[in-house]
Amino acid sequence: MKDAPVMSESKRYRTLVLWLLTLMYVMSFIDRQIIGILSPFIKAEMGFTDAQLGWLKGLAFALLYSIVGIPIAWLADRYSRKKIVTISLIAWSAFTALTGTANSFLHMFLARVGVGIGEAGGSPPAHSMISDLYPKEQRASALGVYSLGIPIGIGFSYLLAGALVESLGWRGTLLFLGIAGIALAIVLALVIKEPKRGQLDGHDIQLKSVGIGESISTLAKIPSWWAMCMGIAWVSFGGYAVSAWGIDYVMRFKPEYMPNPDNNNFEWLMFWFGMIHLFGYGAGTYFGAVITEKLAKKNISFYGIMPGAVLFIGVPALIGAFWVQNIHLHLLLVTIYLLSAGVYLGPSFAAAQTLAPINMRAMSTALFFLILNIIALGGGPTYVGWMSTFLTEAHGETHALRLAISSLVVPYVISIIAFFLAAKTLPKDWAEAESRNKIMANQE
Template identity: 45%
Template sequence: MNPPVESTPNRYRYYVLLMLTLVYAFNFIDRQIIGILSPFIKQELGLDDAQLGYLKGFYFAVLYTVMGIPVAWLADRYSRINIITLSLILWSGFTALSGLAGNYLQLALCRIGVGIGEAGGTPPAHSIIADLFPAKERATAMALYALGIPFGIMLAYLASAFVLSGGQADWRSVMIAVGLPGVALAVLLKFTVKEPVRQQSPAEQQRPMLDSIAQLLKTPCWWGMVLGITLSSFANYAVIGWQMDYFVRRFSDIDIVWLLIVFGVINGTLYALGVWAGGVIADRWGRSNPGAYARLPALALCLGVPAFLVAIHSDSLWVAIAGFTLLQVTSGTYFGPCFAMAQTLSPANCRAMSTALFFFVLNLIALGGGPTFVGILSEYYITSHGQLNGLVKAFEWLALPFVLSILMFGWTSLRLPLDLEKVRRGNR
């Protein structure tokens, strides 16, 4: 019989969670840095919006999504800490190599390499967190882990501002500067975190993996949470990937370094607050109303999406910043609840696989499609509307996936109490 989750000392549990969150932060530094540096890369390499869209989305996501499944299969059987360590070294190395790319093809190959490496980050980490924290604390723990997203994006913005503020540095120096520290973090993780005991009942240990996966994929609310976050993330990845281009085009005389610092601070404070609050509120509200894990994201997006649509049509810098910020804050609320449900609705012997399948759908459609979709549309509209309005027209199309996401979360909130009760009774 495995020791209960509560027997692991709190201090150590939260140290492991901190380390995994730092790894996740580096995941997002290296993932989003291409979008932050987009205006500089476009100018030096002479790229169009469609080419930039492929770099920000498709080239990264194509093998990131595919490799996640075999990596998760390994993570459900072998050391998850070793897998995360090797993956971090791989994606950090390819980020640094991106700074040495001499042309578009070389940069695209480096982005593919970053995607392959990052495939081994989140599924094993989610599985470890599920083994260290009981179900009643899981959304909060997952929200704390998801703080790696805003903190990672914050560090990417601030690192870019710091390096570029010297006047002599360029986007290549930023790539190298944010890539190399990940290797040092990988060494620290390997030597300070032990592989945790897997929390499986005897019946789960004997159940064939394919049976568990089939059971998972028959759970309606698992699909509801996946599609809810996928549709919203399709739009959000597009927004994050293209917001620097938008602000540079709308406010052409803006101080780039100042803008990088502003976005860095927003991500590290307000966006982080939204991510943390989403997990805490969902866990507390979910005690009396299990549907809250899906209802909270739906309600939050109803506030953020209109603010974004107002922002992209405003000539006021501060109105634009406020609208983009409110969208980020409200969108952050879905990470903790969705990540938690991916684990809670999953049989314990396929938790890493649950996250991998979750992310396969999410990232193939959202991360691969969102920035690419806006890039292609923007390039199409530029001919008749110009650089700025072409991008604005592309942004307007994002209202559709946002609305569909709200509807999907709303449906899931009604069904979720039934599916969670079936899990509790072991009667799926």
């Protein structure tokens, strides 16, 4: 009886930690996404080409974000994850503010590289901490909540742009976000405590330290881990590209939605893009994780089946959105896509954590993000920017961008294939992971 209050307090505490880490993830996606929304204003002031903007939106951020995540994850599997998360949030927020002071392409490129370096220390230690606060049966939904940081972050990036750009300008908006991130880092430092590693996977966990090479070798030999990684990487290739260029497309196709003191079209557009990401992408992310978790109790393969199956609906809706002539129909089709696109997040990250040995969990997430972001974040926006510039002379800026986005159907098909391949190998790999972690746990 004496233990009950402690357990109750523990549940409240872990919920608080989960939402604080989710809020940190929200900030990371606001800082990551905001460049895509501010892109038309940066282009107007700085005179950048689509190819240059593509580099800023994609490769500049992903370049070191992907690589630095590996040594940071190695540290997170050994040292205080709380400290790593806090320092990382301060770093990327400061570089977000510096992006707002850029006076050249090189200056802005380097600032975006700095944002990427900082954000590399966010998710790997956060995923590891969440996995030590929630048992494996609840990890998909817990990581689904954490993954809500993506739709909430993207949604609020639109809402904040609509609220701040006209009053603060694109530079002032970035300065505001930098200051807000540093304030959140202080809250994290004061509230979060470092959880005991592996505490929900058995009794008296004895963790053996492993090197980066051994971690990579071990994880790469798990077929389901690799297939889920490819699935999330190629669906994100399209997702990052669309997020980075969607507003550019609308403002070229419908220039009346540029900021104008004589109407509120820009604020209206930002509001609805914010809403469909918050509630469309958010619903797909949360309910996709919850439904998959329930289905997976009967068949683990649903961790791969669900993310792949829903894309058969979402991808045609997305491509269609860039060919319709009506802005309301465009928003409706993008909403359908976002509902399907969010489904992969919780299942993919839960698989990454559960399939990995306990002492490689931060590294597992870091490797997921390394592959994902080199392919998706580095490739998606950069590819569309390059393709749009290549096609502009023959087709004009608007149609060139439409064609570049439409060609994203190819990576989406690769993603669907990868998720269904994962579904075939997941039962065997999941069972082996459970057996391996029981041995590591030294259960009494």
